[in-house]
Amino acid sequence: MSDMPTHKVKVKAATADEASKAAKDKCRKDGCDVRGAEMPILLSEGEWEVKVTVIEAPKKTLKSILKPKKKPSKKKED
Amino acid sequence: MASPKKRKVRKQIGRVLAKGGTATEPTFGGASTPATAAQLLDLLEIGLYGHDGDGGFTHGAVGSKLKNSPSGASLEEDAGLETVAELDVRMGGTANWDTAMTRYYLTSTTTDAGMSLATVATTSEGVLHCPAGPDAKTFPKLEDVSNGSAISFYLKPTDGSGWGAGRSLRVYIENTDADTDIQFLNGDDNSSIGSNNGVSAAGTYRDIDRSTANDANGIIIRVTSDGTGTTALAGWQIAWENRTA
Numbered sequence: 001m002s003d004m005p006t007h008k009v010k011v012k013a014a015t016a017d018e019a020s021k022a023a024k025d026k027c028r029k030d031g032c033d034v035r036g037a038e039m040p041i042l043l044s045e046g047e048w049e050v051k052v053t054v055i056e057a058p059k060k061t062l063k064s065i066l067k068p069k070k071k072p073s074k075k076k077e078d
Numbered sequence: 079m080a081s082p083k084k085r086k087v088r089k090q091i092g093r094v095l096a097k098g099g100t101a102t103e104p105t106f107g108g109a110s111t112p113a114t115a116a117q118l119l120d121l122l123e124i125g126l127y128g129h130d131g132d133g134g135f136t137h138g139a140v141g142s143k144l145k146n147s148p149s150g151a152s153l154e155e156d157a158g159l160e161t162v163a164e165l166d167v168r169m170g171g172t173a174n175w176d177t178a179m180t181r182y183y184l185t186s187t188t189t190d191a192g193m194s195l196a197t198v199a200t201t202s203e204g205v206l207h208c209p210a211g212p213d214a215k216t217f218p219k220l221e222d223v224s225n226g227s228a229i230s231f232y233l234k235p236t237d238g239s240g241w242g243a244g245r246s247l248r249v250y251i252e253n254t255d256a257d258t259d260i261q262f263l264n265g266d267d268n269s270s271i272g273s274n275n276g277v278s279a280a281g282t283y284r285d286i287d288r289s290t291a292n293d294a295n296g297i298i299i300r301v302t303s304d305g306t307g308t309t310a311l312a313g314w315q316i317a318w319e320n321r322t323a
Contacts, residue, residue, distance in 0.1 A: 001270045003271065004271055011232075017170065020285060036246070036284060038284045073111075
């Protein structure tokens with residue numbers, strides 16, 4: 001059974017816990033359903049990389065993107 | 079004279095007591111009350127497998143930081159894994175985690191807490207020890223930890239702050255065995271949250287958020303070992319706390 005996908009997110013934070021929260025918030029803003037996170041990795045002072053466990057946001061299909069706008073219905077003249 | 083087999087058993091029990099076992103006559107109910115077969119079996123198994131069950135822990139016991147409370151000695155964990163006191167320092171969300179936590183062992187007894195969905199463990203702070211964990215009673219069926227097939231531990235941390243919206247389970251994984259894989263699953267749909275395969279250094283952790291995939295049945299910790307041959311498997315332990323997401 002394969003694991004849920006993870007998003008690698010780079011954030012700036014003072015502590016690992018703050019980095020986790022910031023990374024999760026970032027994924028939520030991107031429309032992902034966040035299910036957890038792995039231990040943050042300190043890249044440099046104040047900069048962290050966090051693998052956030054997510055369920056991907058449903059991708060927009062080409063059809064929905066190219067869907068033509070409805071033409072305004074013509075009003076019947078009396 | 080007893081048969082050679084009986085003499086060997088008696089010799090083994092004698093060795094356990096001579097090595098520093100703390101059992102005395104009162105342990106067995108006094109000089110006039112002989113030890114029961116179960117007590118003698120415990121002593122024999124301690125000798126055979128190297129575990130000291132006396133004064134130790136029982137599955138699901140709470141707040142067992144100290145081996146012998148009056149003496150105040152801290153318990154030495156199995157295979158050099160972190161002690162409860164060291165884990166306590168890591169736990170940021172729970173004050174006095176060391177006295178609040180509950181100990182569990184991976185066992186073959188499905189009626190034990192955590193060993194089936196029907197008997198799900200509900201503690202918000204705890205440690206899951208490998209079968210050879212500190213002071214464990216022996217579980218011979220799990221000497222080779224699952225021997226190729228997975229064994230699951232069921233956890234829904236509902237006590238204390240509960241497992242409602244906005245909760246998260248922080249899980250510390252320490253594993254010194256390259257052949258043991260630990261996978262975390264959502265209990266409601268069996269989706270895999272993530273895996274820690276092989277060796278994980280002390281302090282390795284992951285956060286598992288409460289979601290619609292685990293709000294009913296909680297989390298499943300699935301342990302698999304692919305170890306073969308006669309080499310003894312090294313130890314592992316998983317410690318957790320329920321905290322705000």
